[in-house]
Amino acid sequence: MKHKLPFLISISCFLLYKLLQYSTGNRYIALLVFLIPITVLLINMILRKKLRYKSWFLSKHSFFLEKKSSTFTSAISKELLFQKLQEVTKSSSFRLVDSNSKSSELLLTTAANFWTWGENLYIEIKEGEKETSLVNVTAVTIYGSYSWNRNHKNYQHFYESFQQSLTI
């Protein structure tokens, strides 16, 4: 099914384009209606793999993306936790695409499938009180203002993977 998706999208786009062209009588308007969301999607797909574009996805002006932030505390030091979370990612379904050891940030992605274009998880580790660390996880959709609870599930999956990894 995964390999048929581009074909199905192409056919759907073509049919919708024809419908708009027929109803408006102007093919340029119909093209424009498609070009805007497709361009946004393409830009997001390109920018999603770099931490430096984090603000683009997490900005409050990005109303077309759903974001969910959660924070948990860990007794492990910031530096050690940064390495630990990288290990946790390797053994989970997430893919570590970018990291910054200076700012203790990680960028994880989920794969695209029939239901979603994929989601990003931005992780930031900060020093907390009494030798603890604060882990801020922000799950964000790549395209779509509603994640169908996938952002929450991604966070839960990540948190559970981390908790399980503490059994050594």
Place this chain on the structure above:
Amino acid sequence: MAIVVNLDVMLAKRKMQLKELSETVGISVVNLSILKQSKGKAIRFSTLNAICVALHCQPGDLLEFVPDETQKRL
């Protein structure tokens, strides 16, 4: 935590580095560091067994119960 892991003490006694132990037992340095700092949630018997074999010690040499303030009052 009331259970303290004396892995650093045993490593010093055996004059072994954490990296060396990691290669011997097949557990990452990160996980051993977490264990050494007593920050782990639980330890598997298989892990305990592997460390005891590598360090030629007993589980009691690695784990120690040190009651915290609330437990001392009981």
